[in-house]
Amino acid sequence: MPIKIPDKLPARNVLESENVFVMDESRACQQDIRPLKIVVFNLMPLKITTEAQIMRVLSNTPLQVEVDLLMTSTHAPKSTPKEHLLNFYKTFxxxxxxxxxxxxxxxxxxxHLEFDEVTYWEELKEIMEWSRRNVTSTLHICWGAQAGLYYHYGVPKYQLSEKLFGVFEHRVIDKKEPLMRGFDDVFYAPHSRFTGVRAKDIDKIQGIKILAESDEAGVHIVASPDKRLIFVTGHAEYDPFTLREEYFRDLEKGDNISIPKNYFPNDDTANDPIVRWRSHASLMFTNWLNYYVYQETPYKLDEIN
Incomplete structure (x- = not known):
């Protein structure tokens, strides 16, 4: 089944070029089926790029998915055209x-900022609190995962000695969890961050569970007892060349940045990167949509509580 997105969203052309099944709104309305309604709170600066990444991993499912895009009202995005925001985004x-x-x-x-120093922190807090009563399951990614763990459970983030940057090996901790169904014992995921959370802080909190971790990258996937809150510290949704683009961007800025680990063959940036995370990325998002969203959500949306 397809993902339903606005007819003129730029991500549509990208996905169709990759043979991803995309359905326009007019065709979707003719199908006698209730699609899953997903809202994406897009905090990334390059919103159009992130839209395509998220839509891609949401598309590989037998369920029809309808997406709303959400942006901050307390912080004006600078890297995305205003026309695009007006056409495709909503505020809280x-x-x-x-x-x-x-x-x-x-x-x-x-x-680099403390949570309460982020200009839209109060707005994000309001939205995360709202999600408890109005969303069946919320998936938090990278900094979003750190923010969610801090807001919901008081888990602190820590500055790393250097940027965690590359594609890292992870292991499944709990094979019985539906989110991890079909995963290999060892799988890969990209990371690109300067901060992280620690297992010892999470282990102190009754109920929440670490589902996957890495010797190099640390805690990767965490779930609340009712699975309404999922936290993923990496970027499973990344495109094959995202880390390369980030690396050359940082070089141009003059940042002290190392070559992303386990990414370029022989650490030679002239080589195309080795992509080894996308099958598990697709599986993770499909499992989330199926087991934690579709299997749990009521048919009538207004019955969510």
């Missing part, structure tokens, strides 16, 4: 009266 004021089957909170390049 516009959606807070709605209910959603699922929600995704993306990462954001604000790790």
């Amino acid at each position: 004021e516009e959606v807070k009266g709605d209910k959603y089957d699922g929600m995704i909170v993306t990462g954001a390049p604000v790790e």
Whole structure:
């Protein structure tokens, strides 16, 4: 089944070129089926790029998925055309009266700040609190995962000695969890961050569980007892060349940045990167949509509580 997105969203052309099944709104309305309603709170600066990444991993499912895009109202994005934001994005004021089957909170390049120093922190807190009663399951990514763990459970983030940057090996901790069904014992995921959370802090909190971790990258996937809150510290949704683009961007800025680990063959940037995470990325998002959203959400959205 396809993912349903606005007819003129730029991600549509990208996905169709990759043979991803995309359905326009007019065709979707003719199908007698209730799609899953997913809201994506996109905090990344390059919103159009992130849209395509998220839509891609949401598309590989037998379920019809309808996506709303959410942006901050307390912080004006600078790297995305205003016309695009006006055409495709909503603010919290516009959606807070709605209910959603699922929600995704993306990462954001604000790790150098304490949470309460982020300009839209109060707005994010309000949205995360709202999600408890109005969303069946929320998936938090990278900084979004750190923010969610801090807000919901008081888990602190820590500055790393250097940027965690590359593609790292992870192991499944709990094979019985539905989110991890079909995963290999060892799988790979990209990371790109300056801060992290620690297992010892999470282990102190009754109920929440670490589902996957890495010797190099640390805690990777965490779930609340009722699976309404999922936290993923990496970027499973990344495109094959995202880390390369970030690396050359940082070089041009004059940052002291190392070559992303386990990414370029022989650490030679002239080589195309080795892609070894996308099958598990697709599996993770499909499992989330199926087991934690579709299997749990009521048919009538207004019954979510």
